[in-house]
Amino acid sequence: MxxxxxxxxxxxxxxxxxxxxxxxxxxxxxxxxxxxxxxxxxxxxxxxxxxxxxxxxxxxxxxxxxxxxxxxxxxxxxxxxxxxxxxxxxxxxxxxxxxxxxxxxxxxxxxxxxxxxxxxxxxxxxxxxxxxxxxxxxxxxxxxxxxxxxxxxxxxxxxxxxxxPLSMQSVLNFYKSQNIVVSDIALEMGEGWLGKTLNLTSGNFKECYDFVLKLVNEMKNSKVIINFAPIFAKKENFLINLTILQELMEEILYINLGLKENEQIKSAEEFKVEAISEIFDLIDNAKKQFKANVNTNLITDFLLFKILEVKYKWNIKK
Ligand SMILES: [Zn+2]
The missing domain is CATH 3.40.50.300 (P-loop containing nucleotide triphosphate hydrolases)
Structure with a gap:
């Protein structure tokens, strides 16, 4: 069994x-x-x-x-x-x-x-x-x-x-016993929660990950945001995109603190530590709005433009 x-x-x-x-x-x-x-x-x-x-x-x-x-x-x-x-x-x-x-x-x-x-x-x-x-x-x-x-x-x-939460090894074994292959990144982002890990494993996670990574790397002006926003806002991927964004921001924080390296993230130095902390709040807020059934296009526009603003604000501060 x-x-x-x-x-x-x-x-x-x-x-x-x-x-x-x-x-x-x-x-x-x-x-x-x-x-x-x-x-x-x-x-x-x-x-x-x-x-x-x-x-x-x-x-x-x-x-x-x-x-x-x-x-x-x-x-x-x-x-x-x-x-x-x-x-x-x-x-x-x-x-x-x-x-x-x-x-x-x-x-x-x-x-x-x-x-x-x-x-x-x-x-x-x-x-x-x-x-x-x-x-x-x-x-x-x-x-x-x-x-x-x-x-x-x-x-x-x-x-x-x-x-x-469970240990990641337990999550891995749990799904192995059901013949479900869990990717490393889903395992890490799932943080020991069975359902969350499975959600991150299923569907088009890899596609979403590449997309959000590209967004983070190229997010330099509002034109970029206008191009990325409709895809980010797609309802079926919205929560996964938010989770990935949060995870990438955490990565950037670690990179900037000198605790980690990740060659895929090319824009790390553009995000000051203070900016990242504000961005975490923005992402949390976006999740709450999603749960309250706010339209994902509205949430996305607000979130992405606000991130750009926060990023800029802390970059010009001396
Ligand atoms: Zn028994």
């Missing part, structure tokens, strides 16, 4: 070891909210925790009946929500109903609720009482990339557990 080899990488992570010791010390709470910036990792992490809780050997061993049932996606005591893109009141009703039914095979009845921050307020409210006084042996494993949209009343009824 390929999936299993991948999951075993997560068992090596510092976050898993930490959480696993809580279980082993019998200090398990009935509701957790796992947080990291990576949706995929959040989900895999909850799956591994669920496996440990239902495994006959309490490990996970990937080999006992319970582990096997779970890995084939039909363990009756582990239920995953939401059924659609986000948790709705109907999902909450179904959770409340199912929580009343005793576990059939394992010691626990486990509810994995993904992307809890995307749940409607009504769905969250409906779960409050169950989260507070959950039936015996029921464990809630919620996860989220952003706790801002989660009701304070929910947060106070769960234990928040922040996840650390």
């Amino acid at each position: 390929k999936f299993m080899n991948g999951l075993s990488e997560i068992l090596k992570s510092s976050s898993y070891k930490k959480f696993s010791s809580i279980i082993d010390a019998n200090k398990l709470n009935h509701a957790y909210l796992f947080c990291s910036p990576d949706e995929e990792y959040n989900n895999y992490f909850c799956k591994v925790v669920a496996l440990k809780l239902i495994c006959e050997k309490f490990e996970p061993c990937f080999n006992c009946d319970d582990c096997k049932k779970f890995l084939s996606n039909f363990h009756p005591d582990v239920l995953e929500y939401p059924k659609g893109p986000s948790l709705l009141v109907s999902d909450s009703s179904s959770i409340i109903e199912n929580a009343e039914i005793k576990p059939m095979l394992a010691n626990y009845k486990i509810f994995i609720i993904n992307n809890f921050d995307k749940s409607t307020q009504q769905a969250q409210n409906k779960l409050l009482k169950t989260l507070e006084e959950s039936p015996n042996n029921v464990i809630f494993l919620l996860n989220s990339t952003n706790t801002d949209n989660i009701l304070q009343t929910i947060k106070s009824r769960t234990q928040i557990f922040k996840l650390e």
